[in-house]
Amino acid sequence: MLRLEWSDEQFEALVNHPDHKVRRLLAQAVHVTPEQRARLVEDPERSVLWALAEGPTSLLASRWTVTAALPVWAYERLLERHPRLELVMVDSPWVPQELRARLWPGESRTAPADEPPTDRRELEAQASDDNDWVRSTAAAEPDLRADLVARLAVDPSPGVRLAVSMRPEFSEEQRAAIDYHVGRDDRIQPAVWATRTRDPEIQSRCVRSAHIGLRRSVACNPHLTVDHIAALENDDDFAVRLLLCERHSGVSHETVLNTYLDATTATRGRLLDHPSFQWVGxxxxxxxxxxxxxxxxxxxxxxxxxxxxxxxxxxxxxxxxxxxxxxxxxxxxxxxxxxxxxxxxxxxxxxHLPLPVMRGVLTDAATLANGAVDGEPAVLLGRWSGRRRPSAGGDGL
Structure with a gap:
């Protein structure tokens, strides 16, 4: 799905593929045109529509451009089909500015049409739910009563206590008083308010916070100043630096390089496509x-x-x-x-591989039926294993 150009014929060959996973990958392919991608807006599979709303996810797809992933009408159609997709689109850098300004004026998101705001009684019920995840969700709600916040701050679940510790109204002292933990390899739910705020003072508070979760959250904020980015580049937490590199084009070459060398994730290679990465030298x-x-x-x-x-x-x-x-x-x-x-x-x-060698590889591959002799692998790149060469066929190598 990383081909540099998609003809209409190539795209059409996959747009109705019976496997929805293929269609989902196609929805987020890097170099598909907005008009081609829009062919998927009527797809019956919810995961395909989710992928369309999210947009291309590869760093090769450049978070750094302003090109829309879909035409405005296609985004509007997605919202008509599933209003909850707004929750995905609000964090997508691919949504056109004209639509973004209409849906979220001043970056204050309204609730989806089919999802009314959580009322007080429902919040109270969620805060007392037996499920840890439900209580964690309630713990992050800004309208949660103070007494319920205090109760969840000592909840037996570490995840619930962590969610409480990242509430926006808390001071550093109040956060430190909560028994939370964030390890180097822990994946956490970011604090949404920290990922979206445009207020430089609030951003600075998060950048300087002793709470790793807040620093990770604000590293995802697309509105950071140059000074904030520079401060986070020197953060002790690897995940902060990784998130910063993944979401900001202004990170220095040295930070991208060092983050790549420190990374152990399967996606580390994407960092080499960062716009600041310098090959010369x-x-x-x-x-x-x-x-x-x-x-x-x-x-x-x-x-x-x-x-x-x-x-x-x-x-x-x-x-x-x-x-x-x-x-x-x-x-x-x-x-x-x-x-x-x-x-x-x-x-x-x-x-520089000699042409006869290339021909030998192709000849042996064609000779070997399905890559095996007697049901066992026998050739790899033109090499027959031991005495498993068939009686007739290519010369091999």
Missing amino acids: LAQLAESPDPWARALVVRDPEAAPQLIERLSHDPRPEVRNSTAGDPRLSPSRVLDLFDDPETAGAAAANP
């Missing part, structure tokens, strides 16, 4: 003790061929693999990497 990481830092050197267009060649002999497979497809490698080294199972896949994409 990465060659200086060649001597880093961190193999993931050394693996970035190949992205430097000014890195010398001799340096790429040297890193292709690195003791760590991830570093060797990063260089295997690079055209700055010598043809002989490409062949060596192709013969190594740990780097064969990347080396197969190298333009």
Whole structure:
């Protein structure tokens, strides 16, 4: 779904796919045009409509542009079908400004048409519910009575106490008096008021707060000043820095790079597409003790061929693999990497791989029925395993 261009024919081939997961991915594909994406507004699957309302989620899709993901009429149709989708659209950077100004003047969101405001009796019931999640939701409600807030502040559930501790009216001392905990790897529900406020004073209070949850929440705020971003770049909490990088184009190259190197998430590679990330100069990481830092050197267009060649002999497979497809490698080294199972896949994409070798891969793949002999895998990138070559077929490698 990350192809750079979608023809109408390619899009039409998937828009009615029987698997709703495919259609959901299509709804958030990066380079689909707004008009193409709008073809999905009548989709029968709720998750597809949710994906449309949220918009593209990849960093490649650039949170930094003002291009709408859908035409205004398509957003309006989504709200006609499911008014609750407003809760998703309000946080989407893709909603056109004209529609945003109409729906949320002054950024004060109105309740969806089919969801009346929670009344006092319902709030009281939620605050006493047996379900921890329901009590956590009530704990974040601004209209909750003070005595119920005080009771939930000592709730037996850590999640409920955490929700109370992030209420906007509390001072730092009051927050510290609550027994809450936020660990480095804990995923928390952000404080909505901190993610949306345009008030610089309130933003500053959150940026300086000792409460990690508030700093994580305000890092998601799209209206931060340059000074606020600079302060959060030096935050001790990794998640604060990660959220900041994911949502702000003004974060420095150094912060994006260091956050990438500190990350252990499967989506860390998206940070390399941040608009502040600089490829030139990465060659200086060649001597880093961190193999993931050394693996970035190949992205430097000014890195010398001799340096790429040297890193292709690195003791760590991830570093060797990063260089295997690079055209700055010598043809002989490409062949060596192709013969190594740990780097064969990347080396197969190298333009210096000899044409006869490429043909051998394709010939063996065509010869092998379904990639197996007697039901067992027997070939990978042109290599037959042991004596499992069939009696007739290609020459192999």
